Structures are given as structure tokens and as C-alpha cells.
Amino acid sequence: xxxxxxxxxxxxxxxxxxxxxxxxxxxxxxxxxxxxxxxxxxxxxxxxxxxxxxxxxxxxxxxxxxxxxxxxxxxxxxxxxxxxxxxxxxxxxxxxxxxxxxxxxxxxxxxxxxxxxxxxxxxxxxxxxxxxxxxxxxxxxxxxxxxxxxxxxxxxxxxxxxxxxxxxxxxxxxxxxxx
Numbered sequence: 001x002x003x004x005x006x007x008x009x010x011x012x013x014x015x016x017x018x019x020x021x022x023x024x025x026x027x028x029x030x031x032x033x034x035x036x037x038x039x040x041x042x043x044x045x046x047x048x049x050x051x052x053x054x055x056x057x058x059x060x061x062x063x064x065x066x067x068x069x070x071x072x073x074x075x076x077x078x079x080x081x082x083x084x085x086x087x088x089x090x091x092x093x094x095x096x097x098x099x100x101x102x103x104x105x106x107x108x109x110x111x112x113x114x115x116x117x118x119x120x121x122x123x124x125x126x127x128x129x130x131x132x133x134x135x136x137x138x139x140x141x142x143x144x145x146x147x148x149x150x151x152x153x154x155x156x157x158x159x160x161x162x163x164x165x166x167x168x169x170x171x172x173x174x175x176x177x178x179x
Contacts, residue, residue, distance in 0.1 A: 007034065007035070007036075008030075008034070008035040008036075009036075009065070009066075010035070010036035010037065010038070010060075010061035010062070011027075011030055011035060011036065011037045011038075011061075012037070012038045012039075012040055012053075012056075012057030012060070012061055012064075013026055013027060013037060013038075013039055013040070014039075014040045014041070014042050014044075014050075014053045014057075015039075015041065015042075016041060016042070016043050016044075017041045017043075019041075020039075020041055023039040023041065024039050026039070027039040036061065038056075038057060038060045038061060040053045040056050040057060041053075044071045044094060044097075044098025044099075044101055044102060045093040045094060045097055045098055045101070046101070047101045047104060047105070050101040050102060050104070050105040051104070051105045053105065054105040054106050054109060058109055063109065063112070063113055064106055064109035064110060064113065064117075065110070065113045065116070065117045065118075066110075066117060066118055066119070066120075067102065067103075067106045067110065067118070067119040067120070068119075068120050068122065069098075069099045069102040069103065069119060069120070069121045069122065069144075070122040071094060071095060071098035071099050071102060071122075072094065072095050072122065072124075072141075073090070073091060073094045073095060074091075074134075074137055075087055075090075075091055075134075075136065075137070077132075077133035077134065078133055079133060080133075080135040083135060083136060087136070088135075088136045091136035091137055091140055092136055092139065092140050092143075094140075095136075095137060095140030095141060095143075095144065096139075096140035096141075096143040096144060096147070099121055099143075099144045099147055100147060103119060103121075103147065103151060106119065107119065107151070107155070107160075110155070110158075110160050111155075111158050111160065114158070114159065115158065115159025115160070116159060116160075117158075117159075117160045117161075118160060118161035118162065118163065119148075119151065119155075119160070119161070119162050119163075120162075120163050120164070120165060121144050121145075121147065121148040121162070121163070121164045121165070122144075122164075122165050122167065123141045123142075123144040123145045123148070123164045123165065123166050124137070124138075124141035124144075124166055124167065125166045125167060125168045126138050126141055127139070127141050127142035127145070128142075128166065129168070144164060145164045145166065148162050148163060148164035149162075149164070
């Protein structure tokens, strides 16, 4: 196996505008640990904003050879037939469409990088573990798994990997907020 680089590769991190302070804090932690990081704000539901974020990252750090699409929101538990349609759209918009916009914005840069590049989607074990009262989250994260598998087939010809990670319950601010 190749030895790790002497210095960590530069990192671009993206989150919504309202998370700017936290985003900047993560970038500062990376820099203080000896790395290079740039913080970019964009809403994953906005394809043009994600394309601009990817282009900005390339301009600042010189290219993209790996992507982690860790997009996600949750909502209060509710029976499927009682979910407000706007909440359904919001959950699908962030969790699934956001993953798509992330891929759409970054895959051309991965292809430009060439073989060895990759994209990792953070899906969830929820759709395969039959989590009740979370239909939009389950549907979206099942879609993320399908998106990753489709991209794996499409990107293989370029020597680029697409993988999905399906974590189980993890205590995060999002999971604590929902309860």
C-alpha cells in the first residue's frame, strides 16, 4: 500500500449559510492541526449553488479527488399518512436531491482527476432496519444507496469508485434534536 502523504490533502467543506460559524470552526480546526481547509456555504437543494461550491473548491484547493456526501436532516416522528407534504419535500430535497446535486457538481471534477478518485455517500441503515415513523428519511436514504450503486456502475469505466456507508443510530445534534 502507498505510504500516507507527508501533509494531509486540502479539504473543502460545505454547509448551509446558517451553519457558517460551525463550518468555519471545523475549517479552523483542520488548519490548526496542520492541514489546509476552505469553508464554502451552499444549500445542497440548490444545484447551481452546489456547482458554484465545487468550482470554488477546485479554484482554491486545486482539484477534487474525493467527495463525502454527508447530507441529511431528520424530522419529528410521524405516521406516513400524517406527514405534511412540505415536510416530505424538505426531507427528500435535502437527503436525496442534495446527494444528487453533490454528485452532479463534483463528479466532473472526479473524472478530471482520473482513476483513483471516489465519492462516498452517507446513507443510513434506517431503510433496511425498518425504522417506523420516518418515511421520508427512509425513502430518501434508500434512494441515496441506489444513487451510489448507479454511479458505481457508471463511474467504473473511469476508474472512479462510488460507495455508500449505512451507519446505524449515531448520537449527533440532529438525532438529539429529534429525540
